[in-house]
Amino acid sequence: MQLDSTLMALADPTRRAILQRLARSPAKVTEIAKPFRISLNSVSKHIRVLERARLVKRHVSGRDHVLTFDPAPLRHAEQWIHDHLVFWTQQLDELEARLSRSKP
Amino acid sequence: MQLDSTLMALADPTRRAILQRLARSPAKVTEIAKPFRISLNSVSKHIRVLERARLVKRHVSGRDHVLTFDPAPLRHAEQWIHDHLVFWTQQLDELEARLSRSKP
Numbered sequence: 001m002q003l004d005s006t007l008m009a010l011a012d013p014t015r016r017a018i019l020q021r022l023a024r025s026p027a028k029v030t031e032i033a034k035p036f037r038i039s040l041n042s043v044s045k046h047i048r049v050l051e052r053a054r055l056v057k058r059h060v061s062g063r064d065h066v067l068t069f070d071p072a073p074l075r076h077a078e079q080w081i082h083d084h085l086v087f088w089t090q091q092l093d094e095l096e097a098r099l100s101r102s103k104p
Numbered sequence: 105m106q107l108d109s110t111l112m113a114l115a116d117p118t119r120r121a122i123l124q125r126l127a128r129s130p131a132k133v134t135e136i137a138k139p140f141r142i143s144l145n146s147v148s149k150h151i152r153v154l155e156r157a158r159l160v161k162r163h164v165s166g167r168d169h170v171l172t173f174d175p176a177p178l179r180h181a182e183q184w185i186h187d188h189l190v191f192w193t194q195q196l197d198e199l200e201a202r203l204s205r206s207k208p
Binding site: 091 | 105107108109110111112114115116117120123124127128129173175178179181182185186188189191192193195196199
């Protein structure tokens with residue numbers, strides 16, 4: 001499910017930092033890996049999680065793999081949390097009102 | 105980090121369904137497990153993930169463990185996604201404008 005992969009992709013500080021970097025400009029995998037104190041292999045794994053979540057697109061140009069950021073799935077995740085927060089908060093408020101009415 | 109555990113907790117349909125159930129009313133672990141076609145042990149694991157994310161609170165009353173839903177961490181996650189979406193979209197728009205100006 002798209003929502004699962006978006007939320008899972010966002011639930012990690014390294015992956016959020018990669019998105020932060022790509023929001024400035026497209027970049028090669030090696031450029032993205034440079035500031036992180038983890039192996040290129042680990043960074044590549046994080047990038048693959050972001051690609052599966054469709055937050056990052058990869059364009060292959062000769063030997064270069066250039067990554068760009070697509071924020072579209074974030075909009076869906078924001079909307080989902082917003083809608084459920086409104087609905088659930090309303091239900092919890094109604095429940096609290098019912099309970100306080102039933103108290104002697 | 106609180107945001108990591110909130111997003112990770114939400115990134116699963118069973119855990120979202122448990123929150124959906126608890127938004128109606130507090131419930132015992134066995135009551136929550138009933139409609140799911142997975143073991144009580146699996147449901148308990150999902151509940152522990154929700155507790156670590158502070159989305160679910162457990163009240164022990166004798167032999168009963170009653171669970172309630174606390175939506176507060178969702179507000180923080182919604183705000184985080186909203187703020188970053190605004191900021192990143194603005195950066196990507198500026199980037200696109202710069203690129204289109206530099207085209208011959």
